[in-house]
Amino acid sequence: MRKTEFLGIILAGGQGSRLKALTKTVAKPAVPFGGKYRIIDFPISNCTNSGITTVAICTQYKPLELTSYLGNGAPWDLDRAGGGLFILPPYAREKSADWYRGTADAVYQNLNFIDLVDPEYIIILSGDHIYTMNYAWMLDAHKANNADATIGVFEVPWEEAPRFGIMATDKATGRITEFQEKPKEPKSNLASMGIYIFTAKFLKKYLEEDGVNESSSHDFGNDLIPKMLNDGARMFSYAFDGYWKDVGTIESLWLANMDLLQDTPPFELNGDWKIYSSNPSMPPHYIGPEGSVKRAMISEGAKILGEVEHSVIFPGASVGKGAKVTNSVIFPGAKIEDGAVVNYAILAQDVTIKPGAKVEGKEGEISVIAEGEVVG
Amino acid sequence: MKTVVGIVNLQESNELLRELAATRAVEALPFAGRYRVVDFSLSNMINSGINTVGLMLPDYSRAILDHIRSGKDWDLARRRDGLTYLPAALPGTDARKGDLKDIYANLDFAELSDKRYVLFVNASYVYNIDFADVLAFHKKSGTDITMIYKTVDEDKEGHTISIQTDDACNVTDICESNGAPKGSKVVLSAYLMPVPTFAYIVRSTYERGGQDFLIDGIMRHAREQKISAYEHKGYVARINSTAAYYKANRDCLNPEVWGELFMNHDRPIFTKVKDEVPVQYKDTAEVKNSLVANGCIIRGRVENSILFRGVKVGKGAVVKDSILMQRCDVEEGARVENIICDKNVIITKNRWVKGVETFPYIITKNARI
Numbered sequence: 152m153r154k155t156e157f158l159g160i161i162l163a164g165g166q167g168s169r170l171k172a173l174t175k176t177v178a179k180p181a182v183p184f185g186g187k188y189r190i191i192d193f194p195i196s197n198c199t200n201s202g203i204t205t206v207a208i209c210t211q212y213k214p215l216e217l218t219s220y221l222g223n224g225a226p227w228d229l230d231r232a233g234g235g236l237f238i239l240p241p242y243a244r245e246k247s248a249d250w251y252r253g254t255a256d257a258v259y260q261n262l263n264f265i266d267l268v269d270p271e272y273i274i275i276l277s278g279d280h281i282y283t284m285n286y287a288w289m290l291d292a293h294k295a296n297n298a299d300a301t302i303g304v305f306e307v308p309w310e311e312a313p314r315f316g317i318m319a320t321d322k323a324t325g326r327i328t329e330f331q332e333k334p335k336e337p338k339s340n341l342a343s344m345g346i347y348i349f350t351a352k353f354l355k356k357y358l359e360e361d362g363v364n365e366s367s368s369h370d371f372g373n374d375l376i377p378k379m380l381n382d383g384a385r386m387f388s389y390a391f392d393g394y395w396k397d398v399g400t401i402e403s404l405w406l407a408n409m410d411l412l413q414d415t416p417p418f419e420l421n422g423d424w425k426i427y428s429s430n431p432s433m434p435p436h437y438i439g440p441e442g443s444v445k446r447a448m449i450s451e452g453a454k455i456l457g458e459v460e461h462s463v464i465f466p467g468a469s470v471g472k473g474a475k476v477t478n479s480v481i482f483p484g485a486k487i488e489d490g491a492v493v494n495y496a497i498l499a500q501d502v503t504i505k506p507g508a509k510v511e512g513k514e515g516e517i518s519v520i521a522e523g524e525v526v527g
Numbered sequence: 528m529k530t531v532v533g534i535v536n537l538q539e540s541n542e543l544l545r546e547l548a549a550t551r552a553v554e555a556l557p558f559a560g561r562y563r564v565v566d567f568s569l570s571n572m573i574n575s576g577i578n579t580v581g582l583m584l585p586d587y588s589r590a591i592l593d594h595i596r597s598g599k600d601w602d603l604a605r606r607r608d609g610l611t612y613l614p615a616a617l618p619g620t621d622a623r624k625g626d627l628k629d630i631y632a633n634l635d636f637a638e639l640s641d642k643r644y645v646l647f648v649n650a651s652y653v654y655n656i657d658f659a660d661v662l663a664f665h666k667k668s669g670t671d672i673t674m675i676y677k678t679v680d681e682d683k684e685g686h687t688i689s690i691q692t693d694d695a696c697n698v699t700d701i702c703e704s705n706g707a708p709k710g711s712k713v714v715l716s717a718y719l720m721p722v723p724t725f726a727y728i729v730r731s732t733y734e735r736g737g738q739d740f741l742i743d744g745i746m747r748h749a750r751e752q753k754i755s756a757y758e759h760k761g762y763v764a765r766i767n768s769t770a771a772y773y774k775a776n777r778d779c780l781n782p783e784v785w786g787e788l789f790m791n792h793d794r795p796i797f798t799k800v801k802d803e804v805p806v807q808y809k810d811t812a813e814v815k816n817s818l819v820a821n822g823c824i825i826r827g828r829v830e831n832s833i834l835f836r837g838v839k840v841g842k843g844a845v846v847k848d849s850i851l852m853q854r855c856d857v858e859e860g861a862r863v864e865n866i867i868c869d870k871n872v873i874i875t876k877n878r879w880v881k882g883v884e885t886f887p888y889i890i891t892k893n894a895r896i
Contacts, residue, residue, distance in 0.1 A: 186805030187821070225599075226800075411807075420804040421824070427802050432795035435560030435820035435834070436806070437785055444814055450805035451561075451821055452790065454782065463805075467790075 155205045155234060157290060158270035158351075159198040160261075162254050163191055163278030164211030169400045172521035173499055178210065180278030181217040182404070183482045183500070185411055185420065186448040186463045189220060190398060192428045193283065194276045195227045195236075200424055201286040205234035205268055208278070209257040211241055211250060226429040239264060253369030259362040262355065273354055275347040275371065281407050282344075282395040283424045289348055289389045299353040299384040302327065302376070303346030305391045315342035316372050320388045327386040330376050341388060344395060347371060353384070394418035405497060405517045408463045408480045412446050431466045431483070441472060457487070471506070478514075482522075491527065496520065528576030528659050532642035532722070534613070535568045536649045536740075537585040538626040547869065547889060552585035553766055554650040555594060557852050557870075559779045559788075560820035560833050563594055564766050566798045567788075568650040569601045574794040575658035577646065579608040581636045583629055584615055594799050601797045611636060625738030630729050637722050645725040647740070649716030653764040653775055655788050655796065658719075661757050665719050668755035670697065672724065672745070675717040676756050677763045683707045685767045688714040688741060690756055698754040701746050712756065715763060716741060724752065762787050773867060773887045776833050776850050780816055803836050811842050827857065841876075848884065866890060 167179025174182065180191035191208075198206045206229055210217055223229075224236025239261045241250050251257035258265075258275065265273065272293065274286055284303070293301040304318050312334070319329040319338040329338060357375055361367050367374045379386060394417050398404040410417055420426060433452025438444060442455045449455065452467040457474035464470070468481045471489035479493050484501040487493055491504040495512035499522040504510060508527020512518030520526060537554045547556060554565040572580050580603055584591065595601070598610035616632035630647075637645050644665075646658055656675075665673040676690055687707040691700040707713055720728075728744045737743030745754075762784050764775035778784045789796055803822030808814065813828040822837035827844035834840075835852045841859035849866040857863060861874040865882035869892040874880060878896050882888025890896065 414809055421807075421822075425802050426804075430800045430802065432797050434562075434779070434785060434789035434796070435818040437780070437782060438814045438817050438819065439782070440816040442815060444808045445812055446810050447808045448805045449808065449819075 155268050155270045156272065157203050157286075158265065158268050158273045159194075159203045159206040159276065159286070160258060160273060161191065161194050161198075161206065161208045161276045161278045162257055163208050163217060164251055164257060165277075165279060166212040167279065167399065170404065171401060172519045173401070173404070173497065174213075175521050176213065177216040178212045178214060178278075179399070181220055182398075183465055184281060184398065184404070185408060185426075186465055187430075187450045188426055188428045190281065191217070191221075191278045192227075192426050193281050194278060195224075195229070196424075196426045196428075197282075197284055197286060198274075198276075199227045199229065199427065200283075203274070203286065204229070204231050205237070205270070207237040207239050207261070207264060209239045209251065209261070211257070214238075214240060220429055222429070227427045234268075237264065253367075253374075254371045255358060255361055255367075255375050256369035258354075259358040259369070262358060265351065265355065270351050273349050273351050275349070277345045279399060280345065280395060280397055281418070282391070282393060283418075283426070284346075284391060284393065285424075286346075286348075289346075292387070292389050293348045293350075296325075296387045297385065298348075298387045299350055300376075300379060300386045301348040301389050302386065303344040303391050304341040304388045305344055305395055307340050307342045309337070309340050312337035312340045312342065317341065318343055318388050325388045325390070327380065327388055330372075330380055332372060341390070343372065343376075344391060345372070346389075347376075348389075401497065401517050401519055402515065405480060409461070409478070411448055411463065412461055433466050436464075439472070442470075457489075474504075499524075502526070528662065529578070530643040531577050531579075531646050531658070531662060531719075532637050532640040532644070533572040533577045533580040534630075534637065534645060534647045535565070535572070535580060535582045536626055536630075536647065536716070537565065537583055537591060538629065538649075547769060547772065547867065551590040552587050554585065555587075555590035556766060556772065557835055558653065558766075559776060560818045560835050561801075562796060562798045563590075564653060565591065565594070565650045566601075566796055567653050567655065568648050569595075569598075569603065570794070570796045571648075571654075571656050571658060572646070573602050573797070575656075577658065578603070578605060579611075579640055579642060581611045581613045581633065583613045583626070583633065586615065596799075600799050608640075623738050625740075625743075627729065627733050627737050627740050627744060630740055631733040634726055634729055638726055640722075643721060644719055645722050647718045647720075647725065651766050652715050652717075653766065653788070654715070654759060654761060655791060655794055656759055656761065657794065661717075661719055664757045665755070668696065670753040670755040672718055672720040672752055672754045673757050674698065674719075674745070674754060675715045675759055676712045677715055677759050679707060679709060679711050679713050681709050683711070683713060683765075685765075685771070687711070688716070690714055692756050696755050696757070698749065698756050701749055701754075703742060703746075712758075714741070715759065715765075718745065728752075769867070769887065769889065770885065773850065777831070777848075779818060779833065780831060785818070801836055809842075827859075844874075850887075869894075872896070 163180040167174040229236040317331045396407045436453035439456035443458045449464040450466045454469040456472045457470045465483040473490040479496045485498040488506040490507045492509045496518040503525045505527030597604040603610040613633040689711045732744040809826045812825045820836040826842040827840040837854040839856045843860045844857045845862040847864040858876045860877040862879040873895045
């Protein structure tokens, strides 16, 4: 295989149990977002747009829908000769067969893959964050610092810092001096985004040590990063000041969708930094003679005969005559029949709301209807 | 359908399409918000299980080549078979008009494929059909050639070929006319026949000075070959004039036509993928009876219109009974009615532009009003 300078590894094995009904049948990275995307489209598109042509995706929890969505990587331009998209599920070896025991273990168990690609640098990403970022610039910083590791960080309000993994840094150089996981008394307000660039040789050494350490939880944040810091490795922070959202809960997923509906969204999907996704072959959506749409995002194949306000509608969903959809997120293929009312809700794929039925949540208590369910 | 080789003919005359077809073939015309007319023929082929498809390039082929490229978006970029471009006969070697010389020049494509039948279609028609039904009909009919027709439910304009049939669906007469009254059986310029029959008709007609496949080829051989006719009962539009183009686009505003053409899960219409963002409707948007493609940003009023990818409609702007192609920008307070805007047109602030329903005003590519 041709040598690759920069390898992307996306950790997509998480269950996303806090997304409850939405992850009953799919892994969190495959959860729909933003009217046509899946969450994992963001890190993969970031890789493609950053010029990373070899991307590995570690899967584990309910991988069927995720792997069939990813296919051969063509939608992200990752059907490449000498690289492209690789899916890395856990597998059995001669003597043992393990699930991935932690984020670091997912990479450790695939060290043979890393040897095959033989990159100089590796970026580790998680498959459940919404943001756009140029990893090539981050790699430039990593090289300029002659770093062993570079960690993406963003500023959070001081009062929220105890919820995050916090990096204390030297202000002048950005060198990380201390890592605090969910600290009561944070020494800084720079939170880790779960984005790490490592020099490959350096990472391999630590993974090999950690892999055989029985007392380790095999997690990048809990085990590897503190150990590297303790050993005095050259670790730098890389500050990101754009939009970044962890959509790990129903509320945050709903909110991130609503963010897109602002008159000037905090997060521009329309720019040059395209987010790629597997496109359904559907026509432009249809708004009927009595339809009404305001402050909404609507995708292909949708049929709107009723009223839609402050909502995100995915491909092939339909809103019947006299139906009213407000403050909601409607996943692909969901049907809201005539006269039904949906407010403050997330309807998963292929949900049906029967004529006249009501699904009403409220702010802070979003109603969720699981895939394929029929209401009313 | 593994026994069929498809040939898609992109040689439709475009003189009635005025400015729209000045720099592109009819088949490359943008349609229904995100497609091009040729998408229907290619999708019908692949959805019917025809994996070997030849595309006869028109005189202006850049738009077509840029649209189709490897054929990947239609699942036609295949290790075996897939899409083959069939270039026009070398200019200068033959001064004849018509499509026959180009078919003759590419006859090898059909003859050297290991297929038994040729399905030869003209790509200026919009419809969604399963050609497997046509093949089954052809085999059952025991005839030499099967042509596909539509019984028109209203008077048609322009150059038309219509047929008469007997009770057994065999063609008894074929005639060429200008326009066709309601109830006529109009040929959709799609023919299925064994490869040797196709080669024989093309060769013998061309070598005797023929120019047009249908008129000189099929019609002249109508007495010696048995021809049957397969009726397509679904929606059909032929894009042969600006009025027809305007009407066919607006037909897609009928949810039944929209559903039949595009929402058949077994037979989706494929097109080049552009990765556009879903449509963003802002607070001041007012939209009725319209098709809006991804990438649009709507702040104004849109009625009975078709908006292609990336169109912007500003606050207080009105778009009525119009077709706006890719990346048109209707600025604040502007108003367009009965207009076809080609790509990248800008209607600046507070300008009003209006055509009439029977003769929509066309604004050419990249114009700024």
